[in-house]
Amino acid sequence: MVRGIALAAGGVKGAAHLALLEKTGDVFDVVTGSSIGSIVGALYALHGDPHAVREITFSIMKKHLHSLKKTENEGTWKGMFQRSLFRADLLFSILKEMFGRKRFSDCKKKLGVVVFDTENMESLLVTEGFLIDAVVASSSVPGYFEPIWLGGNPALDGGVLSPTPVSQARELGADFVVASSFSRKRDKGFKNHFEMFFVMDRWKEIILEHEELSRADFVVVHNVNESWSEFERYYEIYKKALEDLKGVRWPW
Numbered sequence: 001m002v003r004g005i006a007l008a009a010g011g012v013k014g015a016a017h018l019a020l021l022e023k024t025g026d027v028f029d030v031v032t033g034s035s036i037g038s039i040v041g042a043l044y045a046l047h048g049d050p051h052a053v054r055e056i057t058f059s060i061m062k063k064h065l066h067s068l069k070k071t072e073n074e075g076t077w078k079g080m081f082q083r084s085l086f087r088a089d090l091l092f093s094i095l096k097e098m099f100g101r102k103r104f105s106d107c108k109k110k111l112g113v114v115v116f117d118t119e120n121m122e123s124l125l126v127t128e129g130f131l132i133d134a135v136v137a138s139s140s141v142p143g144y145f146e147p148i149w150l151g152g153n154p155a156l157d158g159g160v161l162s163p164t165p166v167s168q169a170r171e172l173g174a175d176f177v178v179a180s181s182f183s184r185k186r187d188k189g190f191k192n193h194f195e196m197f198f199v200m201d202r203w204k205e206i207i208l209e210h211e212e213l214s215r216a217d218f219v220v221v222h223n224v225n226e227s228w229s230e231f232e233r234y235y236e237i238y239k240k241a242l243e244d245l246k247g248v249r250w251p252w
Contacts, residue, residue, distance in 0.1 A: 001175060001176050001252075002029050002030060002173055002174050002175050002176070003027055003028045003029055003030070003174060003176050003177075003178070003252075004028060004029065004030035004031070004032065004169035004170070004172065004173075004174025004176065004177045004178070005021075005028045005030070005031055005032075005041075005169070005177070005178045005179075005180060006032050006033070006037070006164050006165045006166045006168070006169045006177055006178070006179045006180065006212075006216065007031070007032070007033035007034070007036075007037030007038070007040055007041045007164075007165075007180050008033075008034065008037050008159070008163055008164040008179070008180060008181040008182055008209070009034040009035030009036060009037055009157065009158060009159025009163050009164075010035065010036055010037075010159075010163075010181075010182045010224070010228055011035070011036055011141075011227070011228025011229055011230075011231075012036070012226060012227075012228060012229065012230055012231045012233060012234050012237060013036070013182045013222065013224045013226060013228060013237060014035075014036030014037060014039065014040050015057075015234045015235070015237040015238040015241065016180070016182065016222035016224055016237055016238065016240075016241035017036070017037060017040040017041075017180050018040060018050070018053060018054045018057060018238055018241075019222075019238050019239075019241035019242040019245055020180045020220055020222075020241065020245060021040070021044055021050035021053060021054075022050045022051065022054060022242070023242070023245045023248070024050075024178075024250060025050065026048055026049065026050060027252070028044075028109065028178070029109060029110060029173075029174070030109065030110045030111075030112075030169050030172045030173060030174040031044055031045045031109050031110070031111050031112070031169075032111075032112040032113075032114060032125070032165040032166075032168040032169040032172065033112075033113060033114065033138070033158070033165065034114045034138055034157070034158030034159040034162050034163060034164070034165050035138055035139050035141070035157050035158055035159045036139065036228075037158075037159075037164075037165070037180075038113040038114065038134070038135050038138035038139060038158060039057075039095070039098070039135055039139060040053060040057065041111060041113070042098075042099065042107075042111060042113065042131050042134075042135050043056055043057065043098060044109065045107040045108065045109035045110070045111035046099070046102060046106060046107050046108065046111075046131070047108070048108035048109060054238075056098060057098075058234070058235070058238075060094060060097055060098060061231065061234050063097075064094045065231055065232060067090060067093075067094065068094075068229075068231040090145070091136045091139055091140065091145060092132065092136055095132055095135055095136055095139070096132055098132075099130075099131040099132040099135065100132070101130060101132075102130070102131050102132075103128075103129065103130055103131060104126075104127055104128050104129060104131060104134075105128070106131075107131075110127075110172050110173065111127065112125045112126065112127050112165070112168050112169070112171070112172050113125075113126045113127075113131075113134040113135060113137075113138050113158065114126070114138060114158030114162045114165045114168055115134065115137045115138045115150060115155040115156065115157075115158045116142075116155060116156045116157060116158055116159075116160035116161055116162075117153050117154075117155055118147055118153070118154045118155065118156055119153040119154060120153065122161065123158065123160075123161040123162045123165075123168075124150075124151070124155070125165075125168045125171060125172075126138075126150065126151075127172070133148065133150060134150065136148055137150045137155040137156065137158075138155075138157060138158040139157065140155070140156045140157055141156075141157050141228070142156050142157055142160065159205070161208060162208070162212065163181070163184075163205050163208055163209040163212065164179050164180075164181045164209050164212045164213060164216075165212070166179050166212045166213065166215045166216045167212065167215060170215070176217045176218075176251075177215070177216045177217050177218075178216065178217070178218045178219075178220065179212070179213050179216035179218070179219045179220065180220050180222070181209060181213060181219065181220070181221050181222070182221065182222050182224045183221055183222065183223050183224065183225065184205060184206050184209065217251070218250075218251050220245070220248065222241050222244065223240075223244060224237055224240070224241070
């Protein structure tokens with residue numbers, strides 16, 4: 001049986017992915033991820049060791065917490081007047097410490113990084129080239145980061161259309177797919193037209209993810225309600241996920 005894991009988008013919530021990988025151990029042959037899921041997934045595919053993935057991720061988070069916090073502190077109203085709030089340099093400078101010039105061919109697991117092709121308005125599964133290029137593109141949250149040119153087209157966060165890339169794991173040959181996702185609650189309302197767009201985007205994400213999760217063989221939904229940009233809470237999220245996973249009976 002070829003086991004695959006699909007890691008969801010969700011910013012700092014991805015600390016829960018680390019907990020799941022540690023609890024399951026090194027049992028997956030195929031890895032797919034969107035946004036933070038692509039970062040964790042690429043590290044796991046590259047090293048094949050959940051503990052190493054956690055150590056590397058926490059080290060980078062601690063070192064660059066101040067820079068990451070900018071995404072939370074920056075006023076979102078500015079996004080109404082400019083293409084993006086941050087240049088891609090911010091992501092490249094952080095993620096190059098994780099991946100350097102490693103390629104997909106250097107990975108110990110079959111890896112698929114999901115990005116959103118803004119030219120053709122569709123999800124793309126990237127499986128070759130430099131890891132950092134694909135991961136930065138997949139992690140570029142629309143409105144916050146500028147698009148990354150990948151394969152001749154500008155690309156953004158893979159979570160736009162594929163919040164939890166289950167189908168892509170099957171495309172890479174997995175015949176048993178575990179989905180690692182997060183509780184995503186529908187916003188109750190909005191105060192103005194600007195907030196309305198965020199509410200609509202959240203509802204779209206919930207619908208898309210529900211469809212994807214229905215294709216998985218085993219689904220873990222982490223009870224994480226923090227905002228994607230509350231990076232100072234990464235360890236708290238990780239510890240809570242570890243505790244929540246204690247009672248999970250794995251299907252193998």
